[in-house]
Amino acid sequence: MIEDEEIEILLTDLFDIHGYDFTSYSRASLKRRISRLYSLDKFPSFAELRYRVRTDESYLKRFVEEITVNVTEMFRDPSFYLSLRNDVLPILGTKPFIRIWHAGCSTGEEVYSMAILLKEAGLLKKSLLYATDLNPSVLEKVRKGIFPLIQMKQYSESYISSGGLADFSTYYTANYGQAKFDQELSDKIIISTHNLVSDSSFNEFDLILCRNVLIYFDKDLQDRVLKLFDASLGSLGYLALGSKETLKFSAVQNNYKQLNREKIWKKIV
Amino acid sequence: MEEDSLNPEIELVLIGGSAGSLEVLFKLLPLLKADLKPAIIVVLHRKSAGDSSLIDLLSTKTVLPIQEAEDKDLILPGNMYLAPSDYHLLIEKNRTFTLDYSEKINFSRPSLDVTFEAAADIFGALTAGIILSGANDDGTIGLRAIKKAGGKIIAQDPTTAQMPLMPQHAINNLKMDHIFNTVEMAGYLNNL
Numbered sequence: 465m466i467e468d469e470e471i472e473i474l475l476t477d478l479f480d481i482h483g484y485d486f487t488s489y490s491r492a493s494l495k496r497r498i499s500r501l502y503s504l505d506k507f508p509s510f511a512e513l514r515y516r517v518r519t520d521e522s523y524l525k526r527f528v529e530e531i532t533v534n535v536t537e538m539f540r541d542p543s544f545y546l547s548l549r550n551d552v553l554p555i556l557g558t559k560p561f562i563r564i565w566h567a568g569c570s571t572g573e574e575v576y577s578m579a580i581l582l583k584e585a586g587l588l589k590k591s592l593l594y595a596t597d598l599n600p601s602v603l604e605k606v607r608k609g610i611f612p613l614i615q616m617k618q619y620s621e622s623y624i625s626s627g628g629l630a631d632f633s634t635y636y637t638a639n640y641g642q643a644k645f646d647q648e649l650s651d652k653i654i655i656s657t658h659n660l661v662s663d664s665s666f667n668e669f670d671l672i673l674c675r676n677v678l679i680y681f682d683k684d685l686q687d688r689v690l691k692l693f694d695a696s697l698g699s700l701g702y703l704a705l706g707s708k709e710t711l712k713f714s715a716v717q718n719n720y721k722q723l724n725r726e727k728i729w730k731k732i733v
Numbered sequence: 734m735e736e737d738s739l740n741p742e743i744e745l746v747l748i749g750g751s752a753g754s755l756e757v758l759f760k761l762l763p764l765l766k767a768d769l770k771p772a773i774i775v776v777l778h779r780k781s782a783g784d785s786s787l788i789d790l791l792s793t794k795t796v797l798p799i800q801e802a803e804d805k806d807l808i809l810p811g812n813m814y815l816a817p818s819d820y821h822l823l824i825e826k827n828r829t830f831t832l833d834y835s836e837k838i839n840f841s842r843p844s845l846d847v848t849f850e851a852a853a854d855i856f857g858a859l860t861a862g863i864i865l866s867g868a869n870d871d872g873t874i875g876l877r878a879i880k881k882a883g884g885k886i887i888a889q890d891p892t893t894a895q896m897p898l899m900p901q902h903a904i905n906n907l908k909m910d911h912i913f914n915t916v917e918m919a920g921y922l923n924n925l
């Protein structure tokens with residue numbers, strides 16, 4: 465078991481030595497993740513773990529990857545995607561060009577889901593999807609667009625509940641237990657590392673999705689990140705959050721109007 | 734006073750269940766008094782992700798203020814919180830909730846073990862954990878953490894459980910403080 469003080473020591477090291485600032489992250493989550501990694505990697509002592517994190521660049525990469533939560537799915541919360549189809553894409557479709565930012569996209573299942581929606585709405589050609597995350601290794605998976613075949617049955621069901629009419633399997637090629645999604649989709653995805661804690665706005669977007677990332681941040685950091693999104697969203701743009709996240713009580717809430725029951729807000733200024 | 738430090742007041746009660754536990758809650762909740770002292774967190778394995786109706790259903794059974802736990806909500810005494818579906822429910826030092834979308838544990842999200850362990854870490858000896866009917870092993874590891882922190886651990890009497898496996902697994906592996914039927918459980922909670 466890792467002690468609370470030891471967590472703080474690691475966070476200080478991560479910042480002082482490597483420039484990663486996790487100090488505003490949920491301690492309950494960090495403690496679980498670090499304890500899990502500590503026993504998974506069989507460290508004999510905390511001192512040993514600390515030494516590795518301080519000095520071993522390749523272990524640092526693993527450490528950061530494992531203490532952040534990278535779980536994701538295609539078409540998670542189908543009603544959310546249904547609302548994107550019905551309420552958001554028709555409006556975005558009136559623009560000559562569509563820019564979408566997936567912040568904290570993890571391995572990209574959400575980004576490919578979005579690309580499929582755009583294709584079905586006939587908008588993929590004039591769209592660009594920016595996929596960013598803190599972890600370079602998850603982004604490598606976004607680039608490849610290869611996901612475990614075993615999950616396709618469930619993804620296909622969610623796709624159908626999200627209003628999808630096609631045969632889901634037409635979007636990928638199955639091979640050796642993997643599903644490789646069409647090049648046509650990946651061609652529209654631009655990948656870059658971006659740390660929501662320390663990096664600034666890099667473009668203006670029509671739709672920003674940041675789902676299940678803010679739950680790991682404290683109130684102040686949530687507010688800061690929402691301001692960053694606000695600054696990165698064009699007028700009348702859309703902001704989409706995870707099903708348990710909200711703009712309510714944030715500094716920017718007055719600039720937005722929630723569309724419906726889904727966690728989608730329209731910028732009204 | 735001596736007595737108090739040895740037997741600290743329970744400030745947080747966790748009730749965890751899986752298959753067959755809803756029936757128990759339907760019987761238990763109406764028996765709880767309105768000015769119950771501790772906060773109660775209910776963690777249930779649920780089948781479908783989107784069933785938000787469970788909270789409405791439970792609220793018809795109790796006079797206590799009940800809500801689905803939301804990210805950053807403060808845990809208040811005498812209030813009842815239901816862990817939302819498809820997230821793990823964690824607790825911070827300042828007694829607020831954090832929702833977590835990490836891997837399923839024991840094929841479950843929310844998992845009893847995750848919330849029980851988090852509670853043991855923050856509320857320590859002020860925690861009581863109750864395990865109800867269910868058909869898997871989730872909860873035992875969490876109860877062990879509560880016990881280790883000095884809290885109380887309780888199992889539904891397996892002979893009264895629709896699915897005895899889950900409480901039985903805890904009983905087989907841990908020294909339980911109590912094994913209760915529903916009425917005894919209510920009596921215990923009302924006297925905290």
Ligand SMILES: C[S@@+](CC[C@H](N)C(=O)[O-])C[C@H]1O[C@@H](n2cnc3c(N)ncnc32)[C@H](O)[C@@H]1O
Nearest residue numbers: 532533536537568570597598659660661675676
């Ligand atoms: C639980 S996943 C969410 C994935 C996806 N958006 C979804 O909802 O299915 C959280 C992601 O946020 C990323 N993340 C955490 N902190 C971040 C930060 N400061 N900047 C950018 N990404 C971050 C993690 O690396 C992880 O991939």
